[in-house]
Amino acid sequence: MNTRTRVTAIPALLAAGAFASLPGVLRGAAAQEATPEAGASLLSEFGFPEITITIENGEVTVPAEVQAGRVLIAYENIGDESSHPILMQPPAGVSADQMMADLGPEAMEPPEWFLDATFPGFVGETLPGETSYAVVDLLPGTHLVLDNAPFPFEVVPSDATPAAEQVPEADGVVRLFEMGFEFSEPLEPGRQVWEITNSGDLPHELLLIRSSAPVTPEQIIELFMSEDENATPVGGGPSLADIEPVGGLGWLSPGATAWTEVDLEPGTYAAVCFVFDPETGMPHLMLGMVDTFTVGNGGTPAATPAG
Template sequence: MTKRTTARRLLTLALLAALAAPALAHQGHSHGGTATVQIQGQDYKFVTPASVSTGWTTFEFGNTGKEAHHMQLVRLPSGMTQASFLAGLKENEGATLARVEMVGGVGMLLPGQSQRITVNLAEPGTYIALCFVPDAAGVPHLALGMAQTFQVTRAAGTAQAQPPKADLQVKLVDYGFELPGGVTITEGPQVWEVLNNGPEGHEMLIFRLAPGKTMDDVAAYLQKPGGPMPVIPMGGAQAVTKGHTSYAHLNLTPGDYLLLCAVPSPTHQGAPHAALGMIRPFKVVAKTAAR
């Protein structure tokens, strides 16, 4: 994108620098009775079903390519086509994303990784799966063909699915992450409820600090990038519009992590929300240490 910020590009290029890292184990948890939809991310396309039913749906996104990918889902408003949407992104990413309904997705994953996300496809219509991650030359994957439409149709006579039970709720606000006070995050499979209280669209990307690195190293790298990134991508929940909730199915190991939102702000000249303060460290402890 012509107006993509340097900070956002650096954070996504971190995935490319970490390709030699071993893939994480499959991330999963109880689906709460929702339908499961498989989507593959290849270089450079998505493999999606042609049609999905409305309601709470669990998407399992697997990166089967050789580059890092994520999966952002959006619903287009009436009268907007995929071509006009992509043209708008090229002209002004933040303003264009503010015009569509962002319904979530899976955060950035390395090749071989997979993660589930449960989202509510409340309205029928045309949806698009997108990958904003840039290649080594800085070209976003969606500009290379990684944008795939599918239809969401209202299914009659089916039982209404319910979202999964959450172990933790994270509130997204302008511009920060609100976690329950005094909570201890322990290792293992878990479901995070991610609620956007807005008013802007937000995402919850998860990175683990590399061994021996601190938040000071992260801040220094963003000010003056060079050498290996001090963080390792761990997926997370892609952007949702205000009022939307998604459920990220995670499998966390002990260590130091950070939450980050890189969505460009339409009210701050496209600055990524992380540059406006939307970055927060947290720790995952072993179950024995939590007792």
């Protein structure tokens, strides 16, 4: 598949209004290698109840009802547009009707209550043809998957006997905070499970980007500011065409932990967060929530900042 796909680093909702000046950001590469079968998920080995959510060009199909608890989410992108979804539980007091109106395609900016929602974590950016996986903890109540529009579903109290929740064994550990990331070392190539915890006071996310050239955090910010796919940052570095999203974890509330599955080849990566700052409307990326790292010994070393 050679279709170049504009990667929606933030849902259209958040790209509107205060975000209109942001570029279309990442343009993803074509779909990656063959999608692994659902059973090939490393996270499926832990035996959590599994729910499948599909997206086809903005249309999300969610289960009618999900039981509360720790669940494995498989997110299948069967369309030809990339998806950067958010999973959220709106705050108490926001009715279903209001929620749908406030987050619909006509909404020009996030409603005031948006950052008061609960974000259990979700899959990261998912390219066409890919299936992403995440293990998250769901509490009873109305939830919604937000892509270009909201798609609600109910989480109901579990009738299973609550057992001590099993913790997936993780190959990598990532901590999110204001404004940055902390990765366990070393990060090895290959398919693996990452445990991600938000130890900050704000929601955060982990959008992983692979770069085919050495890159600095400053250059990543410059790239996201650029409208020109072929522009390269001052002092060199990759263009937007040289970077591609490779998963991660969607919005995660303060104090929450979730697990995602990544498949990393040796190389250079960046981590960025697009959660917005309510004061300025700026994504955390612009406030410095960007980091670069390498995976494996064969990785291209991260560039040193241009002096």
